[in-house]
Amino acid sequence: MPQTKIGVLGGTFNPIHSGHIHLANRVRRLFGLSSVHFVTAALPPHKPHRDLLALEHRYAMVCLATSGQPGFIPSLIELERPQSPYSIDTLAKISRTAGTDASSIYFIAGADSLAEVSGWHESGRLLTTYNFVFAARPGFLASPPGDCLPAGLERRVIDLRPPGATVPGRGKRPAIFVVEVAARRVSSSEIRALAAAGRDIGRLVPAPVREYILKLNLYGER
DSSP: OOOOOEEEEEEOOTTOOHHHHHHHHHHHHHHTOSEEEEEEOSSOTTSOOTTOOOHHHHHHHHHHHHTTOTTEEEEOGGGSSSOOOOHHHHHHHHHHHHTOOGGGEEEEEEGGGGGTGGGSTTHHHHHHHSEEEEEEOTTOOOSOGGGGSOTTOGGGEEEOOSTTOOOOOOOSSOOEEEEEOOOOOOOHHHHHHHHHTTOOOTTTSOHHHHHHHHHHTTTOOO
16 A cells, blocks of 8 residues: 655745645645645744744744645654754654654755755755755746756756646656746745735735734734
């Protein structure tokens, strides 16, 4: 019996927005994932902490955004001991907790992460142990995906952007997938700026998240 396939979408979620939800839905359908874990980063190693909202607020917004979405699971697994901000440790914890092997885990990230992944902690082992799904907007991935990866990993890339490309059956080893997601570009920094200016963010975040931000005035007003 084939093992359950699990998606993992990590981020600061400061705040979580409609782009995250669209991406998770798209990748879940494309790869037949049973669930997607939304892992809220406590102290992300690759981003400045200056404007980072408290973890309890960011996690609360993830819970609100995923409520009513079957198979979408808010997660604080980074805080499980031993605590670690690194993706390789987070994915190992999820694999162990779910009782599934590494080849059943699909790490979901935006195409901008593709240019940074070589600098991630133990990137070589990370990219050869788990499946990766890098999502780009149509026409917005300038360099060949393999050029961004550590040496020798370009042969693991499966580009699903060409017309007619289909997801292959599960192979014996994890792969690095590149997909296109047709959605408006939404950024958390844009949402924070709009909220601070007292402007409407209703089309950029799920309704419960909007209400939470406004009720607590999380990003203030200039």
